[in-house]
Amino acid sequence: MEFGDGFDQADAYAERALALMRERKIPPTPKNFTVWYAYVGETIPDLRKAMDVLISNKQGFDPTQNAELYEKYFSSSDEGLAVQETGRKIEDQMTQILAMLGQASEGADDFEASLKSGLGAIAKSDGLGGIKAAVQQLVAETQKMQSSNQKLQEKLENSSSEIESLRQNLEEVQREAMTDALTGIANRKMFDAVLRRAAMEAMEDGAPLCLALTDIDFFKKFNDTYGHQTGDQVLKLVARIMKENVKGRDLAARYGGEEFGVILPHTAIADAKTVCEQIRNTVASKRIRNRQTGEEMGNITLSLGVALFRPGEPLSELIHRADEGLYFAKRHGRNQTVLEDQLDTIEAD
Incomplete structure (x- = not known):
């Protein structure tokens, strides 16, 4: 990413970016500075909008959040x-x-x-x-x-x-x-590419395609209580379990933050639920413990939403339905898998 600002303008942007970073206690690393300089200079409108939303919602800019912003808008x-x-x-x-x-x-x-x-x-x-x-x-x-x-x-x-x-x-x-630096599984870029290809193949051969989105329950609270390093280890654990439970053409990817996605080509929605339940139960069975202190931190759970691709629809619609299932699961007790047809039944009632 190149910036064409003159000395005075660049100096002003740099001062403003550093002031915002100091205010939020963000380390002035080259990558972090690139993100905040672009934010101040408004050189990338989508980045500006995304950060404005995070700021208005009073979200913290921890190392994971900063890394994701850089990866999404600058890693390419x-x-x-x-x-x-x-x-x-x-x-x-x-x-x-x-x-x-x-x-x-x-x-x-x-x-x-x-x-x-x-x-x-x-x-x-x-x-x-x-x-x-x-x-x-x-x-x-x-x-x-x-x-x-x-x-x-x-x-x-x-x-x-x-x-x-x-x-x-x-x-x-x-x-x-195409790999998430923290967890070692596919990143959002890979997820988007594979989902597009899978949708094209599904339209060509008529085979079912399912998408699951999952979120770690109460992850922010876990992070705030035990620290980001422990939170990162939890993300790695969930990623490993997901990768171990998908096979063949399936893809497990880090979708963003504590959210993951699973692309399941040639998979009916009932079979997709079986895969998701296997992942959910395996994660729930793990007890989180600090290896250095021996402190028991309980266990973690996942909420999941599953949607079936409708040939010809925009992929944003498929993602939206999976997302609706995910957030329905979170609003109604968490630690469960919700299929899109369950939402249809609920709306009909």
Whole structure:
């Protein structure tokens, strides 16, 4: 992300951003400063709106919240720069290979000319001395060509190795861009991409597609009581359990904060509930304990909402119905899975 502000304007924005960060006790790390500078400068309207909502609701900007804001609005820029740099290096290697192949082609043409010249000299020679000289010249040219080919092979092998290394680096960059840094499961970007692809496939083959959204019950209270480090460990635990309970084409992802999503292609809504209940019961069975102090912190529970994709509908509608089920579960006791057809029944009553 680039900012085109002049010195005086940038200085004013920086002072204002730092003042807001000090006011909220936000560490002035480069990533945090990028977020708040953009907020003050209003360079990204969606970021400004999101932060205004958080501020108006008196939400705290803890490390997790700050990291999510940066990941959502700026990480794609980092990824793009890394991909661009790797692509440039691969292009350089390919240019070198083409140049080497061009040199090899010229060398082959020269060798062919030398062969023709040498053979012509032998044919025209009247004595052994002339034949011997021509043969020696041919041997020298052959050895020169062999040496050139060996050097070319070594250069090609080195370039091939470099390109393979760059390819692996590019895959790693792309994988990191699609992975939540804290929990190690898919992030929101990956969730959005997979959901779009799954919806297209569902429309093509007519197979059912379900979406589940889940939220950790009373997570803010847990965080405030035991600290963000313990809260982060809880997020990792839930992510691990979710990942262990999905298979094949299914995807578990961190949707945002303490909210997770599960994409379930080729899954009927009754089967989706079975998967969600397995996740919910496994999480509820875990007792949270501080390993250092031995303090028992009880257990955690999940509320879940499940919706079935309706071919042709906007994905925002599918997400909305799953979200409605989730918040119905939270408003009516928590620690339960609510299907969208249950909401239809309730509304009909």
